[in-house]
Amino acid sequence: SQQGEEDPQALSIQEGENATMNCSYKTSINNLQWYRQNSGRGLVHLILIRSNEREKHSGRLRVTLDTSKKSSSLLITASRAADTASYFCATGLRDYKLSFGAGTTVTVRA
């Protein structure tokens, strides 16, 4: 079953602006991961944050995790047209399964 809920469902920003999306989940997790999916394509792994971590960076990506609030955020700084995609959070459970959120569709306007 889907555990993650993402907010907003869709986001449209100007190139160069930052994009922030949030993910909330319901049960205890082992880790939380963010993925990107271009239309009609497979998923690309962006970043993994473990349950004992609070913040992680990778290039223009910044992920935070608040286990007390059961929420995570993904920030994309200085967005580019190539960042246009759907972004999914996925909670990693003990048996290595992933439970995906509904996704946020990001459109970066040139």
Next chain:
Amino acid sequence: GAVVSQHPSRVICKSGTSVKIECRSLDFQATTMFWYRQFPKKSLMLMATSNEGSKATYEQGVEKDKFLINHASLTLSTLTVTSAHPEDSSFYICSAYSTSYSYEQYFGPGTRLTVT
């Protein structure tokens, strides 16, 4: 990073026929492979977990006889959609996982199935 391939990338079949989709881990041995289904503009729904040499574990609501999964080796899992119907049309994505690669799952590019 690790590469996972899927074949075919697109398939159109007639109602009542069966379709086989292959998922291969190209440069690592996958302890486990997962099969997901994705409807347009929706999230991925886990269908089943496939472990090499053992029976697949299906998620609640997924018909075992409808979606046959075979994990013959550490680099190959197949999903066969039997007696396909138009409602089976969807985007099917596999992922591969290895205990050698921390918690990361590597996803295939997906297979678009259209049943007419």
